[in-house]
Amino acid sequence: MSLLSGLPGIVEAAKKEYEETKSGDFRTTSKKGNSLSNLIVQGENLSFMKYLAEKRGLAGGIKLIYVDPPFFSGTNYQARIKTQSPLTGEVPAFKIVAYEDKWAQGMDEYLKMLASRLFMMKDLLSEDGCLWMHLDWHVVHYVKIIMDEIFGEKNFINEIIWHYKSGGTSKNHFSRKHDTLLFYGKGTKTPLDIPKEKSYNRERKPYRFKGVKEYRDELGWYTMVNMKDVWHIDMVGRTSNERTGYATQKPEALLERIIGSCTKEGEICADFFCGAGTAAAAAQKLGRRWIACDGGDMAVSFAEKRLAKAGASFEIMKDALKERKTEGKIDIKIEIINTSFEGKKLIRTEITNYRPDIKNLPLEKEGRKIIKELSEKDSLSLIDYFSMDFDYDGEIHRSDVYYFKDRENECICCEKILKKWGKISIKVTDIFGNVFMKTLDLSAGAGIS
Ligand SMILES: C[S@@+](CC[C@H](N)C(=O)[O-])C[C@H]1O[C@@H](n2cnc3c(N)ncnc32)[C@H](O)[C@@H]1O
Incomplete structure (x- = not known):
């Protein structure tokens, strides 16, 4: 059967999948600040959207959804990781697989995946809300037909051509230098500030x-x-401050234009294929609330770091049933030191060693060699950032402070005068997005001299 004649069946199957999908068991694992509405979520977006609708009461509550899904390119995408080690000298940058855009059952499988999510996104949008679908030449023509079907032709607003200069060329075709964004309203009245x-x-x-x-x-x-x-709008340049190293990262200027023209301060913007969190970063800049979800650990750790650096408050959520396990081990040394300052005590936390779970990392040969050498000679260079909760409630890590490793070894150690002697929790993230949690009860004074 031709793809064109198979489209109604694909949409039908997607609708069934959407109806039958169960909400994931999403739980807050960490919080920064007090905000309840900004979310960074690690998990499968279909069950997460169902969770938002059924368990968070967000059906009809989101003003703008922007999505930049895989483009059906048949490629694996990587994140470029650069770390520093004063012990081994210059460390070459290496790549790690961030996400796959390969579809064993071809275009049918891809379109069904997208269509089931479109049904779910429509449920989450407010009556005057809108959806932006970011694609390129591979599938945009079919997706527009599917969106006409799900959102209604009359609710189509624009096909935006985003033109850029970077990327390669070919002798076989004119240089492909644009992506296409399909912009639909949920209804016919979508307020727009052009x-x-x-x-x-x-x-x-x-x-x-x-x-x-x-x-x-x-x-x-x-x-x-x-x-x-x-x-x-230019792509994010190699030397731009905005660049995270996550493949297919989009420029904030593009997202600022979209969010700025379709939403007002305080309204909720969501991105369910968030990658390195560009839409959330733009929403944060413009004073909107935001939700950012991605299935990849790497993406979520890039997004968390980016938003924490931007001073945002957020919750981090994960599907409790789908925790990724790592066999890596972190050693942390905690010291309590008497100070001359009003008799107060200082807590000193130092990450002293890290043994990564190298065999389970999605690395290629070259990257594996680099990581093996680093883990033997300077394993701490594999730590990316950590955060501390000095008043841990025994359940949710609330990051009082983040330490980023932007300069040599900056994040390995932290010192803080404690106001209260309760539980503390330490959350450490390595450069691959693996997260380690340690907790300590200081009220009992256990193991502390
Ligand atoms: C093109 S990238 C997004 C890049 C992003 N706009 C940015 O600026 O960094 C697509 C993302 O979708 C994520 N993804 C693909 N399928 C997913 C799914 N079913 N649920 C959640 N995330 C998914 C991938 O992990 C990948 O990070």
Whole structure:
């Protein structure tokens, strides 16, 4: 059967999957600050969306959903990891598989995956909410037909062409330098604040039309018009501060334009294929609330680090039934030191050793060799960041403070004067996104000198 004639069956099967999907058992594992609504979630997005609708009462509660799913490219994508080791000298950057975009049963399987999630996203959107689907030439034509079916043709708003310059070329076709974003409203009334842009006059000369305001810059005369549907925005550059190393990371400027034009401060924006958390980072900058979900540990750890650095408050959630186990081990030394400051005591936490679970890391040959050598000579270079909860409630780690390893060994040790002698918890994340938790009860004074 041709794919075209198979489309109704694909949508039917996707609808069944959506109806039969059960909510995942998502639990908060960690919190930063007090916010209840910003979420970073590690897990399968279909069962997470069901969880949001059924257990968090968010059906009809989300104003904007942006998704940038795998594009059906038939490739595996990697995260580029760079670490430093003063003990081994320059460490070459290496790559680790971040996510796969390969579909054993072809396009049918891919389209069914996307369509079942589209049904779920529609449930979560508010009546005046909207959905942005980010794709490229591989499947956008089929997905538009499916979205017309699920969202209704009349609710289609725009097909945005995002044009960029970077990437490769080929002798066999014109250089592919754009992605396509399909923009739909849940209903027919989607409030939109369209930004203005410059439109240069022909030959860049003044027109002097009555009542039309004209401006001039170094390129010539122009007027300000409502933004058009072709957007020229650069990809995240190699040396940009924004760059996380996560493959297929999108620029914040693109997401700021989308979120800024369709939502107001305080409204909820969600991204269920969040990767390194670009949509959440843009939402955070613009004062929106946000939800970011991804199935990969690596993606979630990149997103957590990025949002923590941006000063955001958030909860981290995981599907309790799908915890990834690692056999890696972390050694942490805790010292309590008397100070001369009002007789107060200082707690010193130091990560002293790390034995990673190398055999279970999705590394290629070269990366495995580098990691093996680092783990023997300087295993602490494999720690990325850690956070401390100095008032641990025995259940949820609430990060009072994060330590990032941006400079040599910065994150290995922390010192803090304690106000209270209760439980503390330490959450350590390695450069592969593996998380280790340690807790300690200081009230009993156990094991502490
Ligand atoms: C193209 S990337 C997103 C990149 C992101 N926009 C950014 O700027 O970093 C797609 C992401 O979707 C995630 N993903 C794919 N299928 C998923 C699923 N069923 N549930 C949750 N995440 C999924 C992958 O792990 C990957 O990180």
